[in-house]
Amino acid sequence: MQSDSKLNQVRSPGGAEAKSLPHLSIQGLGLQRNGRWLFRHLDWEVPRGSVVAVVGPSGVGKSSLLNCLAGLAAPTEGKLTFSCNAGCLHEAPDYQKRVGIIFQNLLLSPNSTVLRNVLCGRLGRYPWWQTLFHFPRAEKQAAALLLADLGLADHIHRRAADTSGGEQQRAAVARALFQEPELLLADEPVSNLDAYLCGRILGILRQEAHQNGRTVFCVLHDPALLERFADYALSLDPMNPEKWRIREIHAASGH
Amino acid sequence: MQPPVIEPAAQPRGRIDVPPVELKWHEHFGVLNISLLLFLVAVLCSAGVLRGSGRDLNYLANIRGFLANFFPPDFSVTGQTLLGLWETIQIAVMATAFAIVVSVPIAIAGAQTLSPRWLVFLSRLLMNGIRTIPSLIWALLAVAIVGPNPLAGVIGLTFYSVGYLGKFFSDAFESVDVEVARALRALGARTIQAFQYGLWPHAKPLVWSYSLWMLEYNIRAAAIVGIVGAGGVGLQLHSYQEYYQWDKFATVLLFMFLLVSALDLLGERVRKQIVRKAVATNPR
Numbered sequence: 230m231q232s233d234s235k236l237n238q239v240r241s242p243g244g245a246e247a248k249s250l251p252h253l254s255i256q257g258l259g260l261q262r263n264g265r266w267l268f269r270h271l272d273w274e275v276p277r278g279s280v281v282a283v284v285g286p287s288g289v290g291k292s293s294l295l296n297c298l299a300g301l302a303a304p305t306e307g308k309l310t311f312s313c314n315a316g317c318l319h320e321a322p323d324y325q326k327r328v329g330i331i332f333q334n335l336l337l338s339p340n341s342t343v344l345r346n347v348l349c350g351r352l353g354r355y356p357w358w359q360t361l362f363h364f365p366r367a368e369k370q371a372a373a374l375l376l377a378d379l380g381l382a383d384h385i386h387r388r389a390a391d392t393s394g395g396e397q398q399r400a401a402v403a404r405a406l407f408q409e410p411e412l413l414l415a416d417e418p419v420s421n422l423d424a425y426l427c428g429r430i431l432g433i434l435r436q437e438a439h440q441n442g443r444t445v446f447c448v449l450h451d452p453a454l455l456e457r458f459a460d461y462a463l464s465l466d467p468m469n470p471e472k473w474r475i476r477e478i479h480a481a482s483g484h
Numbered sequence: 485m486q487p488p489v490i491e492p493a494a495q496p497r498g499r500i501d502v503p504p505v506e507l508k509w510h511e512h513f514g515v516l517n518i519s520l521l522l523f524l525v526a527v528l529c530s531a532g533v534l535r536g537s538g539r540d541l542n543y544l545a546n547i548r549g550f551l552a553n554f555f556p557p558d559f560s561v562t563g564q565t566l567l568g569l570w571e572t573i574q575i576a577v578m579a580t581a582f583a584i585v586v587s588v589p590i591a592i593a594g595a596q597t598l599s600p601r602w603l604v605f606l607s608r609l610l611m612n613g614i615r616t617i618p619s620l621i622w623a624l625l626a627v628a629i630v631g632p633n634p635l636a637g638v639i640g641l642t643f644y645s646v647g648y649l650g651k652f653f654s655d656a657f658e659s660v661d662v663e664v665a666r667a668l669r670a671l672g673a674r675t676i677q678a679f680q681y682g683l684w685p686h687a688k689p690l691v692w693s694y695s696l697w698m699l700e701y702n703i704r705a706a707a708i709v710g711i712v713g714a715g716g717v718g719l720q721l722h723s724y725q726e727y728y729q730w731d732k733f734a735t736v737l738l739f740m741f742l743l744v745s746a747l748d749l750l751g752e753r754v755r756k757q758i759v760r761k762a763v764a765t766n767p768r
Contacts (some may be wrong), residue, residue, distance in 0.1 A: 245500055325671065329671065338685050339664075349668055349673065352674070471594075
């Protein structure tokens with residue numbers, strides 16, 4: 230998808246070998262909200278480069294789990310560890326740079342152009358004085374390429390507020406992808422998109438996971454999409470926080 | 485043909501609680517009505533000041549006599565007046581520029597969404613304090629410090645403007661959703677970057693619109709601060725008034741009127757254009 234040389238440096242060895250390495254280690258994770266456990270004793274060695282669909286009814290704590298993984302909410306109990314030289318997940322200093330998030334409400338800057346919004350994905354790579362006036366030209370080129378790939382070539386210089394809901398959603402996806410994170414957390418990334426774009430975006434996420442070793446956590450509602458794109462389905466049970474379930478999915482290859 | 489009528493399911497009668505239609509007498513007293521009443525009382529209590537000096541003066545003749553001094557305006561001072569106006573504009577521009585630079589950090593400190601409470605309190609206290617002193621008094625203070633020259637006007641108006649711009653900018657920053665900036669922080673951006681890329685693009689139109697308003701205001705105010713010696717066209721006004729040269733005074737007034745009207749027309753249009761887009765996308 231991208232021809233950027235920088236990308237290749239970040240790339241970990243892809244394929245089955247890398248996939249067997251645990252990437253994210255979740256140990257006894259539990260989160261309480263308003264005195265109620267959303268999930269407890271969650272243990273899982275997440276293989277590198279896998280696509281995990283988080284499923285469950287509304288209010289079960291899917292977004293909270295993602296927030297927990299993102300470091301935006303501290304877990305009530307348990308521990309998260311990155312296996313790749315970062316040590317304990319939340320203690321790693323550059324941890325936020327390694328985690329990309331596609332927010333449910335997108336959180337784009339509405340008065341900035343689509344291109345600028347996408348460039349924001351790489352703010353963490355530069356000290357503040359280098360981004361005070363503009364980004365390096367190469368970064369702009371790479372961002373434009375990514376946006377063109379997502380079908381937003383005509384909109385890169387438009388304000389985010391002047392684009393449609395679906396276009397904004399793709400811009401938010403582009404921002405997260407542009408960050409090239411090791412862990413990508415997507416909270417309903419395709420809720421505003423038609424079937425074609427749904428498949429396109431999820432296909433890209435899957436490709437990123439498998440080829441570049443990015444572990445993707447994705448909140449999905451559509452069971453058909455789940456079967457097509459996910460490697461694992463992590464389902465949370467609203468009645469019993471300890472009864473979470475992880476199911477391996479043997480998706481049809483070819484995406 | 486009659487459209488099909490969908491009726492609600494029959495409910496047992498007599499169990500519906502109808503709320504009382506009339507409000508109780510004290511329920512009419514919201515803040516609006518109470519303040520309105522208080523204002524009416526204040527009007528009644530203040531009528532005394534309309535009495536005037538109590539002497540038997542012919543008001544109409546006074547006006548006629550005074551205005552007659554203005555005509556015909558003495559246009560021989562046109563060049564001098566234009567120079568004075570130019571200096572007035574320079575004072576206003578410099579004061580506005582300084583005030584913008586000083587106000588932005590104070591405003592960030594004073595925005596409830598961005599700063600801790602104690603800092604917000606201190607910053608607001610400072611801005612309120614500055615605002616309680618009129619621009620003329622600030623100019624008087626500056627004249628006492630740096631002497632009667634345009635610099636005094638710049639200093640005086642800068643202080644006064646900081647009080648207003650700080651408050652306006654604070655409001656502008658508070659009206660912006662901080663969630664975007666928080667999101668950028670979560671993606672690894674530093675605080676300054678999160679502010680610059682997540683918050684500033686949204687606050688910028690408002691900040692700039694307020695700044696233009698302040699410039700307009702300062703041009704008007706700069707014409708007056710000359711009266712206490714702080715440079716600009718006000719100095720001329722003051723001396724013409726001292727020597728009863730009302731025909732020259734009229735010329736200066738005429739040019740000031742032209743300038744301020746032009747500013748009003750232009751400024752409002754430009755500001756509307758700037759803010760229109762900002763408001764269209766503002767979440768609140």
